[in-house]
Amino acid sequence: MRRRLTELGLAAAVVTAVVLTAAAIATSWGGWYWLFGxxxxLCLGAIALARRRKPVAAATLGLVLAMGAVLVANLAGLPREPGPAGILALAVLVGMVVRRGAYSKAAAVTAGALTLVVVVFLASQPVGGEVNVVAALNAFGFAGAVATGLALRLADATRKETEARVRSEERLQLARELHDMAAHHLTGLVLQAESARILARTRPEELDGSLAEIESAGSEALNAIRRVVGLLRDDGDGMSRRPAPEQVRALVQRFERHGPPVRLDLPEAVGAWPPEVAGTVHRVVQESLTNIAQHAPQAREVTVSVSEDGDGGVHVRIADDGPPGGRSSRRGGYGLIGMRERVEALGGTLQAGPRDGTGWLVAATLPTGYD
Structure with a gap:
């Protein structure tokens, strides 16, 4: 839908520029001088609208066609080319190649645009240092297209690098969580299996009890791993398009399928949080519930609270009443280091540790960037 609206907007801009330019030429030059321009x-606009299939070929064709139009207009005594509509279409073509094309192709198209600017400047026959308006528009149009394309290319590269880094961190985090969980339970199963082998040789009458213990431990390990995997499963774009409170509610619903009940406190309406803030709120709650599922399955109640204050701050609080033993705010395997890095990268603060009396508390404060 967004792409379609963009194309419709470009088409409307080209047609508007063609109509206004034709009206201006018809008024000042008279006759049919407006027809060629x-x-x-319209031809350059059509090429720009078809650019997505083969952008380099479209940009090359547009530049060659514009070059020919400049020469024809100069020899036939017609108004200077390319006009505003052509400049707009060519700027879109050049900007797209500069943004998305290979470096060699982007450089070649940029060189072609520079050549066209020089040709238009020479064809305008400047007198007394005055440059034709069309030549000036071409220069500004192509300069803006190249600059915009480079800026968007840099933004795309930065975004891709950030996404790759985040994905790598998520994979490492998932590996740590599963390793912590699997190593604990599987070690116990191996030890019990070794004991069963000894019992089979020395006291076979006790073997059934040992096998029952192995079965019980295996079931417990499977349930624990299912809880962790269920919480760490990343719903990707489906989650990112949902408001932060709905993301938190979905996490809590998954947690409650295998964990204790959760007392959830969410704001009825929130401001337009930046994506990085909403994503960090989601991750803080996700990591905290994962830690509870992994290290405090005997907790009887969990509290999850997300609130927004009048100064543009978001407060996240996750508390449980399970024993704090075995959990450490300094151990990276539980994802607390990753949570802290995420929060502090946005200028926020995070505290994690035992509560007064019993249980564990994670509290984060994030600025949303608006007042």
């Missing part, structure tokens, strides 16, 4: 503007 209008035809060229």
């Amino acid at each position: 209008a035809a060229m503007g």
Whole structure:
């Protein structure tokens, strides 16, 4: 839908530029002088609208066609080319190649655009240092297209690098969580299996009890791993498009399928949180519930609270009443280091540790960037 609206907007802008330019030429030049410029503007606009299939070929064709239009207009005494509609279409073509094309192709298209600017400047026959308006528009249009394309290319590269780093961190985090869980339970199963082998040789009458213990431990390990995997499962784009409170509610619902009941406190309406803030709120709650499922399955009640204050701050609080033993705010395997890095990267603060009396508390404060 967004792409379709963009294309419709470009088409409307090209047609508007063609109509206004044709009207201006018809008023000042008279006759049919406007026809050639209008035809060229529509042709270049059509090429720009078809750019997505082969952007480099479209940009090359547009530049060659514009170059020919400049020469024809100069020899036939017609208004200078390319006009505003053609400049807009060519700027879109050049900007797209500069943004998405290979470096060699982007450089070649940029060189072609620079050549066209020089040709238009020479064809405008400047007198007394005055440059034709069309030449100036071409220079500014292509300069803006190249600059915009480079800026978007840099933004795309930065975003891809960030996404790759985040994905790598998520994979490492998932590996740590599963390792912590699997190593604990599987070690116990191995030891019990070794004991069963000894019992089979020395006291076979006790073997059934030992096998029952192995079965019980295996079931417990399977349930624990299912809880962790269920919480760490990343719903990707489906989650990112949902408001932060709904993301938290979905996490809690998954947690309650295998864990204790959760007392959930969410704001009825929130401001337009930036994506990185909403994502961090989601991760803080996710990591905290994962830790509870993994290290405090005997907790009887969990509290999850998300609130927003009047100063543009988001407060996240996750508490449980399970024993704090075995959990450490300094141990990276529980994801607390990752949570802290996420929160502090946005200028927020995070505290994690035992509560007064019993249980564990994770509290984070995040600025949303608006007042």
